[in-house]
Amino acid sequence: MPINKEFKPKIVAFCCNWCSYAGADLAGSSRLAYPADVKIIKVPCSCRVNPMFILRAFEKGADGVIMCGCHPGDCHYSTGNYYARRRMTLLFSMLDYMGVENGRTRVEWVSAAEGVKFSTTMNEFVEKIYSLGENVRLGDLRCKK
Amino acid sequence: MSTVNKAELIKEISGVNPLKCMKCGKCSASCPSFNEMDIKPHQFVSYVVNGDIEALVNSASLTKCLSCFACIERCPRDVKPAKLIDAARQLVIRQKGETMLSPNEIPELLDPETPQQLLVSAFRRYRR
Amino acid sequence: MKYSYYPGCTLKTKAKDLDMYARLSAKELGFELEEIENWQCCGGVYPLGADEIGSKLSSVRALNYAKEKGQDLVTLCSACHHVIKRVNDDIKNVEDIRNRANNYMKLEEPYAGETEVLHFLEVLRDRVGFDNLKKAVKKPLTGRKIAAYYGCLLLRPSKVLAFDNPENPTIIEDFIKAIGATPVVYPYRNECCGGYISLKDGEKAQNMCEKIMESASGFGAEMLITACPLCLYNLNKCGKLPVVYFTELLAEALGIKED
Amino acid sequence: MQRIGVFVCHCGSNIAATVDVKKVVEMVKTEPGVIHAEDYQYMCSEAGQAKIIEAVKEHKLNGLVVCSCSPRMHEATFRKCAERAGINPYMVEIANIREHCSWIHKDMDEATEKAVILARAAIAKVNLNAPLQAGESGVVKRALVIGGGIAGIQTALDIADAGFPVDIVEKEPSIGGRMSQLDKTFPTLDCSACILTPKMVEAAAHPNITIHTYSEVENVSGFVGNFTVEIRKKARSIDMDKCTGCGLCQEKCPMKKTPSEFNRGLGNRSAIYTPFAQAIPNVPVIDRNACLKFKTGKCGICSTVCAAGAIDYTQVDTMVTEKYGAIVVATGFDMIKLDKYDEYAYSQSKDVITSLELERVMNAAGPTKGHLERLSDGKAPKEIVFIQCVGSRCADGRGKGYCSKICCMYTAKHAMLIRDKYPDVNVTVFYIDVRTPGKNFDEFYRRAVENYGVNYVKGQVGKVIPQPDGKLLVQGVDLIDNKQILKEADMVVLAAAIEPNPDVRKIATMLTASIDNDNFLTEAHAKLRPVESPTAGIFLSGVCQGPKDIPETVAQAGAAAVKAIGLLAKDKLMTNPCTAKSDELLCNGCSKCANVCPYGAISYEVKEINDHGIRETRRVAQVNNALCQGCGACTVACPSGAMDLQGFSNRQIIAEVDAICR
């Protein structure tokens, strides 16, 4: 697929405070680069991520949304990511069912020690979004001038 | 067919996940045919895991297993070694068409009391 | 009370006693065994591969016959019981086997494991009740020391057969008590008799049966009873103690055995 | 409307080398709510903080955005700074333009653009921030320990020594637990009673410890720092104040055929009994199911012989209600039932026993007075077989999936003790693995093999076959020799798996403490908070949390005590202000939030709600701020959006999303 040079995707990453946000910090302090298109929003736990936030991001013009949390079993709140996992599985399945490319959404478990994983994940994800191009199927076109 | 595929086939036919085995040996401790077997019940699992299917299908153990289900009943990991040996036997029968019992042999094996059940089950065990 | 009854091949030939005394006793105890029409051989052994289907169909036919009659299915031969009970369990719990079996069968209403499979002993225990059996006994076998031989097929795998405690069963001992005799408990009663191996390796089977006999007589048994024609054949070859079908003793205790 | 100040940090060149900080300052000035923006070399320095305080005063700011390093680094610094400037610390947001921006991007334009966007997101959030106040709640300075085994005793002693009153609730007539049933302990082989009894006495005599034996926890309410617990003291039928513990009643009791629980049913006890000689308290109880007086009304011998007049047949259960600041669970374990393992002939032969039964057999106060003998015929055994992992590491639904951890060591101990005392007895151990991780543990096991000649066979036993002559034929396998073994033994000892005390599920439910499928209580964090339950104020001691040997149990008991002491030492608990909050007007009362709350922080109240003038009585969710840890699981589970998280509200997060996607 030809890559549109003009295309600057908007990518929202929800990171839980305890693992993934710290993993992103580690990626930073290890100078592990990933594209500037990714913007991180801190949440206390992946279970705080309401599917409506993800839909909202798409509505407002995001081209990809990724959620990161502690590895299952390591949640700071013991069980939060288990609930998040079910919620996101169902949401992603529904988006796929409606014809939204399933590469636009992703969940990755990143621990506070996995700076490398954070960076590789973001690089992969951004590359995927570039290959998919602009999100037209779920965006509110009025928001994307 | 490669050995990897054969191992997969054995897992499929048997429905057994050999990786669940913790090598405790309770199958071999329970087996009434242990002494007649060249590959022992607890070893079936490693042969499948290591893909050494050739040795397994050529093993005398194939016909020594009595299907008494003692190993299945007692296995603490739900591995069911007898099912693996059954699957290996199936593999031989299905792929090579080999049989281990010919009808010609039968008359001399019979005695007046031989029940049908014995013939039926022996045929099912030794050939298809 | 009427049950669908699956006799199996051996009960029509070498094990006629097992069958005949069961029918007579059933009548005496107030239930009836209605033989399934056109039953086919169960195959003798439970089909080996998880992917096999054809060899399970004869069991499914018998099971569906009972279902259509609205009856429970009663078996007598251990092998038939083992095969039919396990096939029924597959049909009930394994979707793939259920679908494939039904694809072959082309029934008006698919068979999904509705029939309950009971061994004759289970009928005595769970439907008639050993207490009631005891009351029906006319000639109690008082003083006779009898050892039960279970074999493999009725007990294992216990998750499916759910017949009795697989390592320490009591159903036949309770039966022996009900007909007035004294049960002899011995540890080899659930060990294998050698099964089909006796066809080609008679010696091996003999060794195994000897262990069983030795253990039983060591604990004071005078005779063995069993439900399986193949076990009876193998044990009899060893010849140490007499071996009979449990139904024969049942008929004797009920006073309907012709001498 | 918020009056926001934005402070962009250079972090020396860490940020300023890649992000055009001046440009960021210019760009954010036009954002809604922003009154003031400036940059500085090091915002976190004293001088930087002084600049913030100055700006707050000068521009009457009430919200701050600091564009700097990660909030994990300096959020606390800037919150304190805000407090000094006179604004609420929760009116501060950090835009992470170092770790998430300058350090990972090279292109200045790109990094600057991203920094602006991150700043905008923070500004959008602060626009919706509300001042939050950390709440306070009091702490009742008293602890409850549930379970009076070694774990409970140790925890209680440690808390009591720190100066806090502690109550122990034990359901049996005496404290002491499993350890009191043991003969010797590994790896030093001291006599169990010799080291346990002094601790029991110390606990009984400690001025800060109250022991409720023959008692059970019936109800728990409240939350960390302030639990209310109802304890049922079962009728003992003895006046504890009058009884002198002389033991005459037990001696004279005619009903002596009740299997002794303490001796694992291997011996009998009387209907009026103390479980063992060193029992604390040394006051018997009457087992009303066994007592002739209670069964038929006739007898009363114990009452007649009691000089102190302590027997009271009319006693009834009494309830004690007490308040506690902390609760420690130390409910311990029992052996699993072996009814599903009849291949080992446990129920068929008296000479097949469990390891705990062997402890009683070897104990001088046990049913055989410490003589090693067969329970069937009293003969001395010559051949003993031990079978490991009976019901442990099972995935077949018969036993437990976990390793019981203590069996390898106690079997080595048993084998060694037997070989030491009876050198003519052969001991064979069938094992799957020998697991000896612990100080001096492997050395201990090797001693059993090398110095005592215990025969370790790698392999399992398939069947134990009782023989007509009373011997036991053990059919096993030696996996190293690849041979099946038939061994005649006189005794077989089964290392049965251990399982948490079955009562623990009921207790966990009362405490809203989480519990796993094996009935072990779950710790707050497997690595970092191993002695705390996720439910605040509940601590875990001993095997209730997972299999442990005595040294580990005592260590964990001490750790649990320290955690409890740390809590009790506080006068007030500060609560995290970022807690969930339910909007009563929107709440359906559907319980979805409570279903996902890991802390049991959500309860329901039926109350009158004034819904825009309409008064209605309905069921609404209430969040207990002392328990809520602010994960937010409830906010998403809530269908109506009534539940929201303070500090991370739906609108705040959506504002960030919008700012990023703008």
Add this chain to the structure above:
Amino acid sequence: MQKIVERAKELLADGTVNRVLGWKKGDMCFNPEPAFFETAEDLDENFVYGGFCGANLSKYMIDASKLEGKTLVLLKPCDTYSFNQLINEHRVDREKAYIIGVGCKGKLNIETIKQSGVKGILNITENGDMLNIETLYGNTEMKYSDALLERCHVCKGKEHKIYDELIGESQDTSDRERFAEVEKIEKMSPEEKFAFFQKELSKCIRCNACRNVCPACSCRKCVFDSTKFDSSQKANTDSFEEKMFHIIRAFHVAGRCTDCGECSRVCPQGIPLHLFNRKFIKDINEFYGEYQAGADVDAKGPLTEYTFGDCEPSIVKERG
């Protein structure tokens, strides 16, 4: 029907219940509507129960639970799942309801009848397995089973899950695979899927009928009407809004939706809205084990439960 009326009158008369929640005759034979009856006369005059009484009355019990005394409510087998789910969520008070489980042999869809080409319908009467249809242009007939609502073709069974007493016989009318339609869509390419939903959802006029009728959508205040998410109701300006609305609505009822089919039944534009809910149900069954909301009053529900070994969200991609 007469039996129901007689019994209802008895229960009103002896004070067991204060009112009856049932269906009253509409202006046409095929549009009866839910109604409360408080007198025997009202029942005699206006009560109706027949093939067109598809409306699920469970949701009305939320309000009825707040009224004085008990309400007699008539529930069909599938309605009882909704009622159970509402008990589970504490939205209705079991003590305030007297439930008569009424017989059901499948409910009729007037649209199906109309689509078969019948015009100018005046009256429809049930006659055994047939429907006699009087029209402006003469009489015609149609098989009852040919005019069923979509949901009746995937009937959950003839058993009432909760009731105080039963009147009338029920019948399991299922004759289609419940998930066949969902599977058909799943097999489409992303482009086809998108086009399908684009076409269906562009019909939406945002009348909120689906939301208002849904027994799971019982929030005091809908998130679309609240300021909590900044997603206040707006007029639809392009199909995007409708996508959001329907995904969010389906997600809000995921794990709680009993698949009662009311949303599709009431949609004036004929959008197959059940395809959203049923997709979630199918996924839940596949990922987390069979689950039927409302079958068990005490169930926690799949979205407020978890297992350690749950599948990862990436399964969506792997499944293709």
